[in-house]
Amino acid sequence: xxxxxxxxxxxxxxxxxxxxxxxxxxxxxxxxxxxxxxxxxxxxxxxxxxxxxxxxxxxxxxxxxxxxxxxxxxxxxxxxxxxxxxxxxxxxxxxxxxxxxxxxxxxxxxxxxxxxxxxxxxxxxxxxxxxxxxxxxxxxxxxxxxxxxxxxxxxxxxxxxxxxxxxxxxxxxxxxxxxxxxxxxxxxxxxxxxxxxxxxxxxxxxxxxxxxxxxxxxxxxxxxxxxxxxxxxxxxxxxxxxxxxxxxxxxxxxxxxxxxxxxxxxxxxxxxxxxxxxxxxxxxxxxxxxxxxxxxxxxxxxxxxxxxxxxxxxxxxxxxxxx
Numbered sequence: 001x002x003x004x005x006x007x008x009x010x011x012x013x014x015x016x017x018x019x020x021x022x023x024x025x026x027x028x029x030x031x032x033x034x035x036x037x038x039x040x041x042x043x044x045x046x047x048x049x050x051x052x053x054x055x056x057x058x059x060x061x062x063x064x065x066x067x068x069x070x071x072x073x074x075x076x077x078x079x080x081x082x083x084x085x086x087x088x089x090x091x092x093x094x095x096x097x098x099x100x101x102x103x104x105x106x107x108x109x110x111x112x113x114x115x116x117x118x119x120x121x122x123x124x125x126x127x128x129x130x131x132x133x134x135x136x137x138x139x140x141x142x143x144x145x146x147x148x149x150x151x152x153x154x155x156x157x158x159x160x161x162x163x164x165x166x167x168x169x170x171x172x173x174x175x176x177x178x179x180x181x182x183x184x185x186x187x188x189x190x191x192x193x194x195x196x197x198x199x200x201x202x203x204x205x206x207x208x209x210x211x212x213x214x215x216x217x218x219x220x221x222x223x224x225x226x227x228x229x230x231x232x233x234x235x236x237x238x239x240x241x242x243x244x245x246x247x248x249x250x251x252x253x254x255x256x257x258x259x260x261x262x263x264x265x266x267x268x269x270x271x272x273x274x275x276x277x278x279x280x281x282x283x284x285x286x287x288x289x290x291x292x293x294x295x296x297x298x299x300x301x302x303x304x305x306x307x308x309x310x311x312x313x314x315x316x317x318x319x320x321x322x323x
Contacts, residue, residue: 033309033312034312036053036312036316037308037311037312037315037316039052039053040053040055040056040312040315040316040319041055041056041312041315042055053316053319054319054320055315055319056314056315056316056317056318056319057071057074057318057319058314058315058318059071059074059318060318061314061317061318062141063082063084063141063142064083064084064106064108064141064142064143065084065106066078066084066106066107066108067105067106067107068123070108072084072108072142073108073142077122078108078122080110081108081109081110081122082108082110082142083108083109083110083111083112083137083142083143083144084106084107084108084109084141084142084143084144085106085107085108085109085112085113085119085135085144086103086104086105086106086107086144087101087105087107087119087126087129087131088100088101088102088103088105088129089103089104089146090103090132091103092132093129093130093132094129095121095126095127095128095129096127096128096129096130097126097127099126099127101126101129107119107121107122108122109144112135112136112137112144113131113135113144114131114134114135115131115132115133115134116130116131117130117131118130118131119131133146133147134146134147135147179296190282190285191282193278193279193282194279194282194283199275199278199279200272200275203271203275204271207264207271210260211257211260211261211264214253214254214256214257214260215253215254215257217249217250217253218250218251218252218253218254218255218256218257219250219254220250221246221247221249221250221253222246222247222250222251222254223250224246224250225243225244225246225247225250228242228243228246229243
């Protein structure tokens with residue numbers, strides 16, 4: 001089948017979607033997502049408790065929480081204490097009454113304490129703690145991280161912030177190289193492969209280059225193993241192993257060359273058909289230039305959907321209670 005016969009194929013009339021049932025299921029899942037998201041935002045669609053979800057508070061994800069469940073810097077009782085400090089993170093720092101708190105117990109403080117500074121528990125369940133190391137504010141959740149103790153998780157988070165900062169600083173370069181330049185190169189490629197014999201020569205040249213590489217690699221390894229076996233000492237086990245490995249690699253590559261040539265001979269008509277199909281597709285794309293912008297439209301729609309989904313998720317995740 002050549003390019004002319006492809007152009008003469010009859011068009012199918014009355015085309016329609018073949019996945020109507022799954023399209024309905026997709027719309028249904030989107031509707032359920034929107035209803036759950038609106039409930040997490042505080043818009044209760046029904047009052048009968050069907051979607052009675054507590055309104056979310058994204059501050060839970062942006063600020064730390066103390067052991068009583070209050071959000072540091074947000075809740076009224078700790079509105080002026082925006083930093084989170086773990087008084088007994090090492091498990092060896094009791095309060096002034098000798099009571100040991102759980103290692104991951106957290107309290108809200110006005111500022112990150114330094115060594116020897118005394119922090120009093122505002123709830124009265126514990127008395128007070130004396131800081132056993134210097135701390136400084138972290139970039140995540142207003143945590144007080146140690147300046148003397150290695151906190152691998154905090155260091156990892158800070159490193160990730162620097163990495164994402166590089167992406168932000170290089171956003172313009174990524175946008176130009178990743179979208180504009182790639183679209184121009186793609187359009188030029190479509191124009192080039194429409195030229196007579198260019199696509200056919202390119203495809204078959206790549207096929208024969210791959211065959212030559214297999215054959216040359218097999219011949220090289222077999223020749224090297226033959227020459228090395230003549231110079232090897234019979235008592236040198238390492239040299240014998242090298243000869244065996246070289247011979248095995250040569251046999252594998254030689255068999256691959258034979259198999260590759262056999263597949264090409266068997267599928268030569270299908271390869272020719274694929275070449276003609278690619279040429280016809282290139283003709284259609286160059287005739288309808290707006291199709292090149294379809295990936296951008298799909299990306300924009302996907303980004304919009306992801307933004308809405310993420311917004312709903314933030315409120316849904318933060319709608320629970322802190323124990």
